Amino acid sequence: MKFISLITRRTAGTAAFAIxxxxxxxxxxxxxxxxxxxxxxxxxxxxAVLSRIDAKQExxxxxxxxxxxxxxxxxxxxxxxTREARAALGEVTERRWASVTRLIYPADSxxxxxxxxxxxxxxSIQKDxxxxxxxxSFRFNEQxxxxxxxxxxxxxx
Numbered sequence: 821m822k823f824i825s826l827i828t829r830r831t832a833g834t835a836a837f838a839i840x841x842x843x844x845x846x847x848x849x850x851x852x853x854x855x856x857x858x859x860x861x862x863x864x865x866x867x868a869v870l871s872r873i874d875a876k877q878e879x880x881x882x883x884x885x886x887x888x889x890x891x892x893x894x895x896x897x898x899x900x901x902t903r904e905a906r907a908a909l910g911e912v913t914e915r916r917w918a919s920v921t922r923l924i925y926p927a928d929s930x931x932x933x934x935x936x937x938x939x940x941x942x943x944s945i946q947k948d949x950x951x952x953x954x955x956x957s958f959r960f961n962e963q964x965x966x967x968x969x970x971x972x973x974x975x976x977x
Contacts, residue, residue, distance in 0.1 A: 857936065857960060859920040865966050866940035866956035870915065873971065878902045881968070889969070902971065909973050911947040915954070918943045932969065936960040944973075953977050 872881055878899040882890075893901070923937040942954045957970035 857922075862920050862938050862940050862958060862966060863917050865958065865968075866917070866942070867915070869956050869968055869971065870942070870954065873902060873906050874912070876903065905971070905973050909944065909946065909952050909954070912944045912952075913947050914945040915942045916945075917941070918953075932959065937969065938966070939970075 869881075872878075879895070881902075882895045882898050917940060919939075919941045921939045921941075923939070925932055925934050925937060927934045936959070938958050938960070940956045940958070942956075944952045944954050946952060953974050953976070955970070955972040955974075956968065957972075958966040959969050961967050
């Protein structure tokens with residue numbers, strides 16, 4: 821697969837398939853206050869993203885994508901690649917967050933744009949008892965919202 825997340829490519833070593841886009845969580849869309857920079861808010865936002873991916877709601881994720889992300893991948897590719905990547909994990913029966921890592925890209929950063937980023941990593945238990953891993957990446961935007969910038973499922977840590 822040709823599309824690699826800007827964040828996971830720089831932070832995860834060898835890059836597997838990843839998606840990138842911009843998302844304001846359903847709570848923000850409903851008029852709730854903007855999230856803070858807390859780890860709890862990041863974990864909650866990441867769980868919401870994973871729920872939408874599990875429910876095959878890639879189109880709604882795409883529709884909220886940031887313009888710079890839409891320039892990297894079109895809607896059809898995004899939907900196909902997201903579904904294929906998620907399907908490779910099989911049925912997930914439980915997710916446990918494993919870590920939250922914050923990164924700061926300086927003002928002169930071109931790719932990704934400058935700012936505060938975060939990765940939320942989950943250990944995901946599959947129906948057959950095996951453990952896989954899923955990383956959800958975000959950027960804290962100028963409006964004070966966490967925007968999704970990547971999803972990277974993988975079989976090993």
